[in-house]
Structures are given as C-alpha cells and as structure tokens.
Amino acid sequence: MDVSAWEELELLPQTLSSLSKLGFANPTPIQSSAIPEILAGNDVIGKASTGSGKTLAFGIPILESYLARPKKTANDTKTSEQKPPLALILSPTRELAHQITDHLNALFEGGNFDGPLIATLTGGLSEQKQQRLLAHADVVIGTPGRLWQAMREGHGLVKLFKQTRFLVIDEADRLLSQGNFKEVEEILNVLERQDDEAVSDAESETSSPAPTAAVTPPRQTLVFSATFNKDLQQKLSGRARKSSTSNLATPQQSMEYLLTRLRFHASPSGKPKFIDADPSSQLAHKIREGLVECGALEKDLYAYALLLHHPNVRTLLFTNSISAVRRLAPFLQNLGLPALPLHSQMAQKARMRSIEKFKSQEGAILVATDVAARGLDIPAVALVLHYHLPRAANTYIHRAGRTARGDASGSSILLCAPDEVAGVRRLIANVHQRSTFASEQHDSEDSGDSSDGDEDDKATEKKVTKKKDFNKKKGNHFIRTLDIDRRLVARIKPRADLSKKITDVQAAKEKKSSADDFLRQAAEDLGVDYDSEELDAQGSAGRMNRGAGRKRREREARGMGKDEMGALRAELKDLLSRRVNVGVSEKYLTSGGVDINALLKGDGKGIFLGQVSGVGLFDDK
Known part of the structure; x- marks a missing residue:
C-alpha cells in the first residue's frame, strides 16, 4: 500500500513498512499533529474524538524511539540486570489495556524487524507471571490499581519506571475520575520523588536491587482523551464553583489543570503542547441521533423492536447498572438474538470472551455498562442503543463514540420515558452547543495576544458577550423523536412477555441456588443443620415489609417446574418461528x-x- 502521505512525518523505513502492511495509507489529524511534536521531544496533551487513531499517535513515536536505540548485544541478553522499560502506559480499564496491547503489537510486529516486547498488567495475573512479563518488557501497559500494586510489591520496579522514556496517560478524564484517581496520584507522586524516598515508601526492604540509573533524556509525558471535563478538574484541584459556562473544558483550562497534577519534564518551557484535533465537535461527524419515547416499563419491548428494525448489524446496548445487564442479556438471548453481556463484575476471561465474540460475530449485540464506553475500538458498530440515559454529557459522548468511527457512519438512539424527554433534549443540546462554544472560545484565545491592560479588558468583555450570545442560542440543536410502527410493537409484545417470564424464572432459580450455597457453607462452618424450605417458610410468615412483593414473585418463579418451563419455551419457540x-x-x-x-x-x-x-x-x- 502507498504510504507516501506519511513521509512528511519523517518516519523510519521500518515504521512505514509496518503501516503499509496494516493498511494505513494516511495519518489521521491527531496523528499528523501529535507525532511531530512527540518526535521533537515535547510533552503533549492531545484531544480528539473517539476512533481518531489516538493509540498510533503515541505508539508510532514509541516505535521510532525503540528503533533508534542501540541494538542489544549477546552480552546484554546474557546479563541478569533488568532494563527499564521504554514506555509506561496507564489505561482506565482492563479491556482498553488489552486493546492498546493488540494495536501496538500489530504495529510492532508488522515490519521486518524485532519490535518492542509488551507486558500488560491487569487483574487476573499471578505475581509470578507478572514478573516474567516485566523481566524483558520494553513497553508496560496496565490499569492504575494493578500497576500501583506491582510497584508496592517491590522488585525494583519504582526505580525502573522512574527511568522510562515515555509516560502515557490514555483516556485521561476517566483516569482522573474518583474511581481511579487515588492510584494514579500515587503512581505520579512516587515517580517524581527522590530515589531514596520513593523506594522507602513504595517498596519493601526485601526488594531485589535495581540497576544503577543511566543517563536518559527527560521523560516525555503524553496525555490523550476524547474529552476534558472542567467540573471534574475544578473539583479535584479544590477550585469548584458554580458556573454557567460549558461543562466541556477549553484547551487552556485543561492544560492549566494538568500542569498542577503532572510535571512536564521534556518541553523546554515546562508547558506541554496542546493539540486539539477535533475543535468543532465532541461527537463524530457522521453520527445520526434520535430518541424513542416509551413508558418506563416498556423499555424491554421497545429495545427489542429497535433491534428488529436493525437486523444483522453490530449493536451496543448501554445500561447504567450491572443488574440490568444480567437481566437484558438473557432476555434477548431467549428471543433468539445474539446478545453478549459485559460488566465489571464478570471474570476477566469472560469479559474478554464477550468482546472477542462481539468483534468476530456479525450482527452481535453487546449489552454493557459504561465499562464499554471508553476507548474500546470495535469495528463496524452500526448502532448504539441507550437503554438507560447517560448520567452526564461526556458519558454520552463516549457511548455514542463507539459508532461512526473513522469514515464510517452510525446511529445513536436513546430510550426515554415521557418524564425524561426534556432532560434528554437539554443533554444533547449541551453536547452539541457547548462544545462548539468551547471551540470558539479556544479560537479567540489563540488569536488574541494582548500587550496591555486595556486590551486584556477588551478581550474579557468580548468573552462575556460571547457567553451571553451562547446562552441565548443554546438549545438550538433539537434531537428528533423517532416513530416505531405501533402495529409491530403490539405484535411482538406476546413474545417479549414470554421471554421476560422465562428470564425472571431463570434469574430467581440462579439467585436461590447461589444463596443456598452460601448459607449451606455458613451452616457447615457453624456446625448446624440448614433447611432452605424451613428458612423460606419463616421468612414468608414474617410481617410484610419493603420488597415483600418482589420476594413473593421470586418464590413463585422458583416454584415453577421443568414441565411448565418447557411449555413456556415451546410456546416462545413457536412464536419466534413465525x-x-x-x-x-x-x-x-x-x-x-x-x-x-x-x-x-x-x-x-x-x-x-x-x-x-x-x-x-x-x-x-
């Protein structure tokens, strides 16, 4: 494949050969802007829409740096001294960490050269396997919790990581969220401390000795994300206050916040280069959006109807809770649809298996929590269906960003109860209008170089005027309401009701079995007899309280025999055959x-x- 479009970036022939074999004829905007700055030795903060090639934007400079290193000799191979990795990459989720690994492995192994070795540290790995992976790794990719655990266990990892050439923070806004920020902050703090202090705090006295630090260039810090949320930044930095401006931070605001949390060593000025490869919109350009209004108790039915309207297309269905995933996936499976679950409480192997099946199976449906909303690069997702409404504007951006990636088009549809419609319209207007405002504000900041106080005052007055104009215009973006053929909804309701009934029975029996196992084990530990039927009788004889109706329905479902279940399945199979x-x-x-x-x-x-x-x-x- 012709890769002449990459030549202006002055990449090595080995890298160009790998890009050719991968079929990447042209660099994306974030790659064209970020790669030269990184190769020039600068720290970089990059913002670009999902699916824009952020992984290669930092992966290519890592490969270029590796290829420019002196080649390993036979003596280097024989020595037991562990070398520091070239790059340390922080990822918010296991799935994204493994996806980055897959993409970088494809790049590193695509040419006629021995590429960098990658160690991926996520949950589910034993300490022995972890150490084997790290022993010869050139690139370390991991989630904050697992990386911090490995650093605390010792083995000289802190000193090794302090000598790394690249520190990459991917999906930065999520890494800086409440769930991950503590570990991220610990890692960043320990990497910046003096050697003796860092080792005493993070490693035990029995740690194996690390190699003597070699003279290395300043570490480059590379930060990438599709959004930077200003409210989150202000909260973490203790500057939160009420504001009528955009919830999506401008480049200047994002840089100021990250400067307070990160030490940028490489840039001569001490400030990183901010690259905004998608200033006009936070969403992909070829995405179509709509909402379907339905009753709160009819979402299962309407979700099924929408899936019938989009047959044989890869679909992501997002929910806000793990319990909803556990219920919806079997509900759709009973209706003959290839639904796969994904949530954070699944075992790592099961999560990866669902993702691989979703990628390989045409027309598959992934029912997921927001664990699938960030960074996952799944090709040819044609439809994103929001069963539950996203809780924030940037959550919607990341969800909808799973479709319409690159040059492809896609659809994003929200299921709304009547009382949710107004809030949805405000949320969508916020995404479209306020991100445009942030872009215009960024443009005005770039064009205005004030030299005295009067000009500063004029610039401030101009910004205030723009904010007022924006507040007058906000809400102009109107998401359309989609109409579903009511005849279709009425005709498929019997099969949806049957599937729901079968799913409820399955869930009740599984819940009962799990509870029985737990209580039986507890009874054995205490040396007492356990009788589940007697315990149920005592519970049902108690006074009515909150949840009593649900418990009664669960008991009735558990009491359904195999013959009744078989009859329900046969009835549903007959309906599905027509x-x-x-x-x-x-x-x-x-x-x-x-x-x-x-x-x-x-x-x-x-x-x-x-x-x-x-x-x-x-x-x-």
Whole structure:
C-alpha cells in the first residue's frame, strides 16, 4: 500500500513498512499533529474524538524511539540486570489495556524487524507471571490499581519506571475520575520523588536491587482523551464553583489543570503542547441521533423492536447498572438474538470472551455498562442503543463514540420515558452547543495576544458577550423523536412477555441456588443443620415489609417446574418461528404489499410479513 502521505512525518523505513502492511495509507489529524511534536521531544496533551487513531499517535513515536536505540548485544541478553522499560502506559480499564496491547503489537510486529516486547498488567495475573512479563518488557501497559500494586510489591520496579522514556496517560478524564484517581496520584507522586524516598515508601526492604540509573533524556509525558471535563478538574484541584459556562473544558483550562497534577519534564518551557484535533465537535461527524419515547416499563419491548428494525448489524446496548445487564442479556438471548453481556463484575476471561465474540460475530449485540464506553475500538458498530440515559454529557459522548468511527457512519438512539424527554433534549443540546462554544472560545484565545491592560479588558468583555450570545442560542440543536410502527410493537409484545417470564424464572432459580450455597457453607462452618424450605417458610410468615412483593414473585418463579418451563419455551419457540405479521392477510398475500419472490427465497425483511416503515433516523432533517 502507498504510504507516501506519511513521509512528511519523517518516519523510519521500518515504521512505514509496518503501516503499509496494516493498511494505513494516511495519518489521521491527531496523528499528523501529535507525532511531530512527540518526535521533537515535547510533552503533549492531545484531544480528539473517539476512533481518531489516538493509540498510533503515541505508539508510532514509541516505535521510532525503540528503533533508534542501540541494538542489544549477546552480552546484554546474557546479563541478569533488568532494563527499564521504554514506555509506561496507564489505561482506565482492563479491556482498553488489552486493546492498546493488540494495536501496538500489530504495529510492532508488522515490519521486518524485532519490535518492542509488551507486558500488560491487569487483574487476573499471578505475581509470578507478572514478573516474567516485566523481566524483558520494553513497553508496560496496565490499569492504575494493578500497576500501583506491582510497584508496592517491590522488585525494583519504582526505580525502573522512574527511568522510562515515555509516560502515557490514555483516556485521561476517566483516569482522573474518583474511581481511579487515588492510584494514579500515587503512581505520579512516587515517580517524581527522590530515589531514596520513593523506594522507602513504595517498596519493601526485601526488594531485589535495581540497576544503577543511566543517563536518559527527560521523560516525555503524553496525555490523550476524547474529552476534558472542567467540573471534574475544578473539583479535584479544590477550585469548584458554580458556573454557567460549558461543562466541556477549553484547551487552556485543561492544560492549566494538568500542569498542577503532572510535571512536564521534556518541553523546554515546562508547558506541554496542546493539540486539539477535533475543535468543532465532541461527537463524530457522521453520527445520526434520535430518541424513542416509551413508558418506563416498556423499555424491554421497545429495545427489542429497535433491534428488529436493525437486523444483522453490530449493536451496543448501554445500561447504567450491572443488574440490568444480567437481566437484558438473557432476555434477548431467549428471543433468539445474539446478545453478549459485559460488566465489571464478570471474570476477566469472560469479559474478554464477550468482546472477542462481539468483534468476530456479525450482527452481535453487546449489552454493557459504561465499562464499554471508553476507548474500546470495535469495528463496524452500526448502532448504539441507550437503554438507560447517560448520567452526564461526556458519558454520552463516549457511548455514542463507539459508532461512526473513522469514515464510517452510525446511529445513536436513546430510550426515554415521557418524564425524561426534556432532560434528554437539554443533554444533547449541551453536547452539541457547548462544545462548539468551547471551540470558539479556544479560537479567540489563540488569536488574541494582548500587550496591555486595556486590551486584556477588551478581550474579557468580548468573552462575556460571547457567553451571553451562547446562552441565548443554546438549545438550538433539537434531537428528533423517532416513530416505531405501533402495529409491530403490539405484535411482538406476546413474545417479549414470554421471554421476560422465562428470564425472571431463570434469574430467581440462579439467585436461590447461589444463596443456598452460601448459607449451606455458613451452616457447615457453624456446625448446624440448614433447611432452605424451613428458612423460606419463616421468612414468608414474617410481617410484610419493603420488597415483600418482589420476594413473593421470586418464590413463585422458583416454584415453577421443568414441565411448565418447557411449555413456556415451546410456546416462545413457536412464536419466534413465525414472521411478525403487520397487517397482511395470510390468505391474500399479494394484497399486502408483500414481495412474493423475496418471501419464497427467504430474504427481504426476514422477520416481518408486510411493509414496515423505518424509524425515520435516515430521513433528511
């Protein structure tokens, strides 16, 4: 493949060869802007929309630096002295850490050269395997919790990591969130301390000796994200205050905050280069958005209807809770849809298995919490369905960013109860209008070089005027309401109700089995007899309290026998074997607008018998 478009970046032939084999003919905007700055030795803060190639934006300079290193000799291989890694990459989630590993391995192994070795540290690895991976690693990728644990266990890791050439912080806004910030702060603090103090605090006295620090260039700090949330930054830095301005931080505000948390060593000025590769919008350009209004208790039914409207396309369905994932995945599976669960309480192998199946299976549906919203690069996701509404604007940006990646188009649809519609419209308007305001503010900051106090006052007055104009215009972006054929919804309701009933029975039996195992083990430990039926009888005889109705329904579900379950499954199977008739006389098919030839061949709409209008997402606005 022709990679002449990369030549202006002055990359080594080995790197160009690898890019050619991977099929990357042209650099993306974030790559064109960030790679020269990193190769020049600067610290970089990069913001770009999801799917824009941020991983290669820091991966290519790491490879260039590795290829420029002196080659290892036979004596280097024989020595037992552990060398410091070239790069340390922090990732907010296990899934993203493994995805970065896959992308960098593809880059490092794509040419005719021995590329850098990668060690990925996430949950589920034993300490012995962890040490084997780190022994010869050139690049270390890990989640903050696992990395901090490894550093505290010793083995000279702190001194090794202090000599790393690149410190990469990917998906920075999530790494700086409450769940990860403590470990991130500990890692950053220990990397900046003096050697003796850092070792005494982070490593035990029995740690193995680390090699003598060699003279190395200043460490480059590279920070990448799709968004930088200003409210979060102000909260962490103790400067939170009420404001009517955008919730999405401007480049200047983002840089100021990160400067207080990170020490940028490489840039001569002590300030990093800020690169905004997507100043006009926080969302992908080719994304179509819409909302479907339905009752709060009808979301299962309408989610199923939307999935029938989008057959054989890769779909991400987002929820706000793990319990919803555990319920929705089997609900859709019972309806014959290839649904896969993903949430943080799944075992690591199960999580990776769901992701791999989702990537490889056409038309798969991934039912996930927001653990899948950040950074995952899953190709050809055509639809993002929000079963629960995102809690914040940047959460919506990351969710919707799973589709319409690169040059592809995609759809983002929200399911809303009537009382949620107004809030959704405000949220979407916030995403579109306020990010544009942030861009305009950034442009005005770049163009204004004030030389005296009067000009500063004029610039401030101009910003205030822009804010007022923005507040007048906000809400202009109006997300469309999508219409679903009500005949379709009515026709599929019996099968959805049956699937829900089967799913509830399955969940109740699994919950009972898990509780029985726990209580039986506790009874054995105490040396007493355990009778689940007697315990249930005592519980049901107690006074009615909160949750009593739910517990009663669970008992009834657990009491359903195999024959009853078999009958329900047979009834559902029979319904699923039929096409959904949306107003066609089965005696006079030709009168219902049915393509008989397509029907006989088994193609066409497939699930539908009759003409079903689309949801209106692709109509001209």
